[in-house]
Amino acid sequence: MQRIGVFVCHCGSNIAATVDVKRVALAMLSENGVVFADDYQYMCSESGQLKIAQAVKEHNLTGLVICSCSPRMHEATFRKAAEKAGINPYMVEIANIREQCSWIHKDIEQATQKAIILARAAVAKVNLNSPLIAGKSPVKKRALVIGGGIAGIQTALDIADAGFEVDIVEKTPSIGGKMSQLDKTFPTLDCSACILTPKMVDCAAHEKITIFTYSEVENVSGFVGNFTVDIKKKARYVDSAKCTGCGLCQEKCPSKKALSEFNCGLSNRSAIYTPFAQAVPNVPVIDPLQCIKLKTGKCGLCEKVCAANAIDYTQKDEIITREYGAIVVATGFDVINLDNYDEYAYSQSKDVITSLELERIMNAAGPTKGHLERMSDGKAPKNIVFVQCVGSRCADNKGKSYCSKICCMYTAKHAMLIRDKYPDVNVSVFYIDVRTPGKNFDEFYRRAVEEYGVNYIKGQVGKVTPEPDGSLTVHGVDLIDGRQVKISADMVVLAAAIEPNASVRQLATQLTASIDTNNFLTEAHPKLRPVESPTAGVFLSGVCQGPKDIPETVSQAGAAAAKVIGLLAKNELTTNPCTAHSDELLCNGCSACANVCPYGAISYQDKEVNDHGIRETRRIAMVNTALCQGCGACTVTCPSGAMDLNGFSNKQIIAEVDAICR
Amino acid sequence: MSNREEKVLQISGVNPRKCMKCGKCSASCPSYDEMDIKPHQFVSYVLNGRTKALAESKSVEKCLACFACVERCPRNVEPAKIIDAARQLNVRQRYGDTLSANDIPSLIDEDTPQQLLVSAFRKYKR
Numbered sequence: 001m002q003r004i005g006v007f008v009c010h011c012g013s014n015i016a017a018t019v020d021v022k023r024v025a026l027a028m029l030s031e032n033g034v035v036f037a038d039d040y041q042y043m044c045s046e047s048g049q050l051k052i053a054q055a056v057k058e059h060n061l062t063g064l065v066i067c068s069c070s071p072r073m074h075e076a077t078f079r080k081a082a083e084k085a086g087i088n089p090y091m092v093e094i095a096n097i098r099e100q101c102s103w104i105h106k107d108i109e110q111a112t113q114k115a116i117i118l119a120r121a122a123v124a125k126v127n128l129n130s131p132l133i134a135g136k137s138p139v140k141k142r143a144l145v146i147g148g149g150i151a152g153i154q155t156a157l158d159i160a161d162a163g164f165e166v167d168i169v170e171k172t173p174s175i176g177g178k179m180s181q182l183d184k185t186f187p188t189l190d191c192s193a194c195i196l197t198p199k200m201v202d203c204a205a206h207e208k209i210t211i212f213t214y215s216e217v218e219n220v221s222g223f224v225g226n227f228t229v230d231i232k233k234k235a236r237y238v239d240s241a242k243c244t245g246c247g248l249c250q251e252k253c254p255s256k257k258a259l260s261e262f263n264c265g266l267s268n269r270s271a272i273y274t275p276f277a278q279a280v281p282n283v284p285v286i287d288p289l290q291c292i293k294l295k296t297g298k299c300g301l302c303e304k305v306c307a308a309n310a311i312d313y314t315q316k317d318e319i320i321t322r323e324y325g326a327i328v329v330a331t332g333f334d335v336i337n338l339d340n341y342d343e344y345a346y347s348q349s350k351d352v353i354t355s356l357e358l359e360r361i362m363n364a365a366g367p368t369k370g371h372l373e374r375m376s377d378g379k380a381p382k383n384i385v386f387v388q389c390v391g392s393r394c395a396d397n398k399g400k401s402y403c404s405k406i407c408c409m410y411t412a413k414h415a416m417l418i419r420d421k422y423p424d425v426n427v428s429v430f431y432i433d434v435r436t437p438g439k440n441f442d443e444f445y446r447r448a449v450e451e452y453g454v455n456y457i458k459g460q461v462g463k464v465t466p467e468p469d470g471s472l473t474v475h476g477v478d479l480i481d482g483r484q485v486k487i488s489a490d491m492v493v494l495a496a497a498i499e500p501n502a503s504v505r506q507l508a509t510q511l512t513a514s515i516d517t518n519n520f521l522t523e524a525h526p527k528l529r530p531v532e533s534p535t536a537g538v539f540l541s542g543v544c545q546g547p548k549d550i551p552e553t554v555s556q557a558g559a560a561a562a563k564v565i566g567l568l569a570k571n572e573l574t575t576n577p578c579t580a581h582s583d584e585l586l587c588n589g590c591s592a593c594a595n596v597c598p599y600g601a602i603s604y605q606d607k608e609v610n611d612h613g614i615r616e617t618r619r620i621a622m623v624n625t626a627l628c629q630g631c632g633a634c635t636v637t638c639p640s641g642a643m644d645l646n647g648f649s650n651k652q653i654i655a656e657v658d659a660i661c662r
Numbered sequence: 663m664s665n666r667e668e669k670v671l672q673i674s675g676v677n678p679r680k681c682m683k684c685g686k687c688s689a690s691c692p693s694y695d696e697m698d699i700k701p702h703q704f705v706s707y708v709l710n711g712r713t714k715a716l717a718e719s720k721s722v723e724k725c726l727a728c729f730a731c732v733e734r735c736p737r738n739v740e741p742a743k744i745i746d747a748a749r750q751l752n753v754r755q756r757y758g759d760t761l762s763a764n765d766i767p768s769l770i771d772e773d774t775p776q777q778l779l780v781s782a783f784r785k786y787k788r
Contacts (some may be wrong), residue, residue, distance in 0.1 A: 231752045343690075343734060394736040395680055432684040462690030462734060477689035479702065 002127050005036040005061040006119060009043035009068035018102040020112040024067060026053060027116045031123045036593050044074050049081040056085040056186065063091040063126040067119045069098040089532040090129030090647055092634065094114075095122040117660055118264075120465050124659035129653045132577035137626055139573055140325040143564050144169065146217055146507065149177020151557045152330035152540025152548060153199050160208035164568045167322060168203065169231055170213045171503065172261070174279035177332055181262060183363040184415040185550055187444035192280060193365075198229035200280040214285055216503075218319060220327070220510045221600065223627050224537030225573045229326045235315040237286035237294070238272070238574055242310035245282035249302035249311065250274070258290045260367075264357045266375060267367035272302050272311075277365060280362055326564040327531070329521060330541040330557070331507060333498040336391045340398040343463040344387060344494055350376040351472060352464060352492045355386075355407065358414055368631030372422060376470060381490035384418060385474045386411050386429040386459045391497035393432070400497045400518060405547035407495035408435045412448040414493065419452040428455040428487060436548070457485065464492050486653055500544055512598050513538045520546050529559040536629075539563050578629035578647035582621040582637060584609050589619030592641050593634035601627035602634060666713045666751065676749035680737045687731035687741045697721040701731050701775040718747040725749075727741040753785050761786035 006028040010016035027036040036059045042048050043066055055061060064087065064136045067080050071094040079089035105111035143159050146153045156166045168175060177547050179185075180200075182192035203209050212231055219230040235438045238249075253270035260267045262275040269275075274282060293300035293313055303311040335356050337536040339345040346352045350568035351374045353361070364370035374381055389408055391399035408431070409658035415427045434456070436442040448454045466472055467488075474487040500519040508515045508581030513533040514522040524532040531540050541560040567573075582593070584607060594602040608617050621643070625635075634643045635650065644650055671678070687701035699707060699719045707716040710736055716722070725745045732740040757777060770779070 389684065389736070392684060396736055396738045400735060432682060458685075460684040460686035460689050462686055462688075462730070477685040477691055477694075479683070479685045479688070479700070480702070484689065484691075 002063045002129075003035045003059060003061050004031075004033045004063045004065060004123055004126050005055045006031075006034055006038075006065045006067065006123065007043050007048075007055075008037070008039040008097075008115075008119070009066065011042045011069060011102075012041065014069070014355055015017040015098050015102040015115075015356075018105055018108055018111045019097055019115045021067075021115075023112055024097070024115045024119055024519070025288050028065070028119055028123060029090045030435065031120060033063070033127045034065075034123055036061065037562040040070060043068050049077075049084075052078075052081050053085040056082075056087060061087065063087070063093075065093050065119060065122040065126055066094060067122070069429075070094075070096045070100075088133075090132040091126065091129050093126050093129070093558040095361070120662070121656040121659040124655040125652045128649070128655055129647070132646055134577045135575040135625065136572045137223075137575050139322045139568060139570050141165065141568050141569060142167070142322070142324050143324070143326045143328060144217075144227070144229055144324040145154075145328045145330055145481075145541075146215065146331035147177070147332055147542070147544070148172075148175030148203075148211065149330060149332045149542065150179040150196060150199070151202055151544075151553045152177070152556050153196075153327070153540075154557035155328050155330060155541045155561045156209050156653060157199065157202060157206065158558050159564050160206045162561075162565045163208070163490075164565065165208050165210070167210045167231075167324070168591050169217055170211065171216050172275060173214045173236075173283075173285045174275050174281070175211060175213060176276070176280065178356075179550060180276060180278070181264075181359055181363075183366075184413060184417060186409045187438075187440045189413070189417070197278045197280075198315060200278070204280045207634055208461075210322070211281065213281060216537065217507060217510060222323075223599070225325045225567070225570075225624070226493065227327055227537065229322055229324060229327070231320045231322065233318040234319060234411050235288075235317050236287075237288070237311065237313055237315050238284055239312050239315075240281060240283045241487065242308045243283045243306075244308050244310075245274075245284075246307070247274075247284075247528045248305050248307075249359075249492045250284060250614075252301050252305045254299065254301060255290050255292050256286055263360045263367050264354070266357060266360055271600075273521075276526070283310075283355070286311075299326045304605065306471075313559070314477040315487070326537050326539060327511065328539045328541050328560050328564060329504070329507065329511070329513065329544050330560075331504050331544045333543040333547075334501050335496045336400065336499050338390070338494065338496055339450045341494075343473065344390065344461065344492065345464040345466050346494060349422045349464075349466040349472060349492075350374070351381075351470075351490060352494065354494050355410055355414065358493050362417060372418060379490070381425060383487065383489045384428070384463070384487040384491045384493065385472075385487055386427070386493045386495065387464075387506060387650050388417060388429065388495045389460070389497075390494040392495075400499060400517060402497075402547065403435065404497045405435070406498070406549045409438070409441060409444070409549065411493075411495050412436075412445045412454070415454040416444075416448040416452045418492045419448075419454060426455065428457055430457050430459055430461050430474075432458075432460060438551070459485075464489075498543065498547060504544055510537050511535060520544065531556055531563055537567065543641070548642060550658075559656075575626060575629055578622045578645060580630065580632070580643055580645050582623065582638075583642045583644065584618070584620045585611055585640075586640045587618070587620045588640050588642070589621065592637045592639060592653040593621055596633045596637045598633065599627045599629050601625075601629075612658070664713075666717075667711060668707055669751060670708055670713050670716075670744060670747040673750050674740070674743040676705075676708075676743050676747075677742055678709050678739065678744070680739055681705045681739045684736065686734050686736060687739075690730040690734050692728060692730065693721075693724045693726055696724040701741045701745075704741045704748075705739060708744060713731075713748065713751075716745070717751050719748075721745055722749045722752065749785060754787070757786050759787060772780055
């Protein structure tokens with residue numbers, strides 16, 4: 001028989017203004033097992049916790065019910081208080097009479113009645129609680145960072161600087177990501193490569209960092225502190241250990257018709273290539289779809305010219321299995337496909353480009369060597385129109401519902417850079433709103449308008465028509481002037497929405513990390529745990545979590561690294577004792593539970609059982625408690641009632657329901 | 663919101679609160695110069711209780727119902743449906759409440775298209 005103490009919290013006036021707390025405490029005294037009940041202004045305060053300790057001592061309590069806020073808020077606080085007072089922390093139950101009662105009711109009588117019912121249910125549960133002991137699991141002191149853009153690079157550097165080993169897995173041939181494609185960065189206009197390449201080199205040189213480029217995560221198993229990951233190293237056909245990065249193979253390669261991914265398809269590259277000159281590692285890969293030798297068996301020119309003997313046409317994909325304590329997702333973004341927005345004539349004219357393509361055109365290492373040219377005829381444009389919010393802020397199933405956040409600033413940057421370098425070029429920007437929250441951001445945008453004479457037009461573009469003379473007629477509206485405007489432009493730049501990299505969907509499934517309707521990874525708490533996934537041991541860095549610019553990405557990357565370091569610094573982790581287990585006499589081995597388990601924690605064993613004197617071998621579900629997260633999916637799926645969850649047993653839950661319905 | 667505004671919203675099925683005031687409708691409208699009240703203003707006329715002015719405007723007759731604004735609106739607000747609803751208000755006002763369901767059987771023969779009945783109800787029933 002339990003000896004239960006009930007503590008009703010006022011939470012200042014949060015609860016007490018709507019719930020008659022004294023009546024709740026009094027009502028609990030007549031409940032089965034309750035030997036003590038009291039109310040107090042702030043149960044979570046030090047004096048509140050002291051009250052609990054005193055009552056435990058005086059009344060020899062074995063279980064506690066705290067009627068207070070949501071268990072998400074203070075369950076851990078009260079469990080700790082119980083442990084201090086000498087009670088098993090799992091003998092504590094919270095009746096949520098704030099979020100689920102006082103905050104949502106106005107009538108005191110109704111709210112008090114409901115609080116009594118909620119408290120009654122918690123008491124009924126504690127009567128059936130039994131002490132649970134948390135286990136321990138060791139922590140593998142190495143982190144995996146998936147994605148080698150600025151987010152992944154910064155996270156890896158910060159973790160490695162703290163002394164822990166880090167692996168970066170990057171699917172393209174080089175780390176660097178989208179930032180390596182950018183020309184200048186706002187709001188300071190410093191060159192993107194100049195600030196990024198040193199970090200890339202630091203990564204490569206760091207003794208604690210191992211970089212796997214041209215590689216992908218193939219499989220993930222395990223749990224926080226103990227992940228096992230299969231990494232697929234795609235065949236490079238170049239021996240990284242021998243290659244000196246001289247570049248002769250790329251020069252001599254006769255197959256030069258592939259579109260350069262790095263230059264957004266605006267220039268060609270050879271079949272054997274490094275994406276860009278500062279690539280890390282500076283080791284080329286052979287594109288098997290373009291290589292004449294791999295396609296026809298003839299050629300082999302690169303092998304002949306390679307003085308280091310690094311070319312190896314027989315290389316195969318390779319799987320490497322490594323163990324990690326923590327995983328950081330930093331998979332970044334892509335620009336959306338513009339097929340749904342053909343009114344802007346992106347598919348009809350080479351001179352309608354995305355902002356990322358403009359970045360490449362403006363870049364000295366880009367397809368035009370940094371000269372502002374039309375992609376159709378190489379002529380210098382005289383009139384350029386920027387269109388904002390293409391596919392962002394949409395409610396029409398064609399685009400994205402969110403604001404892509406970076407477009408206002410990079411467009412101001414593009415407009416400013418063009419006006420600075422080519423003062424005779426007219427630049428117009430069609431905008432819906434200009435959003436510039438950020439340090440020195442609005443000042444930057446105002447400079448584009450006031451000092452550089454960029455023509456900002458409040459309104460949207462309806463359509464862009466390519467004309468026979470090669471110009472583009474932009475049909476827009478100026479809402480402030482109250483007139484339709486038609487601009488004859490030579491170049492139209494679309495600020496296309498950004499979306500999470502397509503690989504994130506599969507990765508989220510592998511990691512059992514959740515994603516939202518836009519494929520952004522979900523954080524554990526939108527304000528208080530922004531760099532953690534709800535899945536323990538999985539962390540988020542950069543745009544995979546939501547649109548953000550470089551400064552924000554770098555801050556978040558550092559934050560994710562701090563969380564990883566905090567985890568890897570521990571030698572062992574306390575496991576959640578609220579795990580599932582199966583009753584071997586009830587289990588019929590149907591596999592229903594294993595099919596629904598999102599953590600792969602359930603396996604089957606042929607086991608000899610003694611069923612009322614009958615000895616036989618049966619196929620029985622076994623739960624790996626290290627993997628089980630206690631979600632309870634198996635318990636509701638099990639058709640024979642064999643699966644049960646510690647701390648949330650079927651019996652306990654039914655007792656709660658009974659108490660509510662009484 | 664007055665009766666007239668509610669009627670326009672009911673007929674059009676438009677939720678004017680979804681508008682983000684981007685002006686893509688007005689940018690797309692081929693009749694823009696002919697209109698006294700512009701497509702991007704339709705929403706605010708309804709929200710601000712000026713539907714009467716909207717119904718009496720030139721725009722009611724100048725909208726070509728080409729649906730470019732409906733097609734391109736990024737927020738699915740569909741301004742053409744608002745001005746069409748304003749036009750409907752006028753039509754109903756003009757022809758009064760003169761048709762009842764009981765009149766229908768005597769008015770039709772085999773060749774009468776169903777659409778004619780639907781549009782007759784839209785015009786002659788308030």
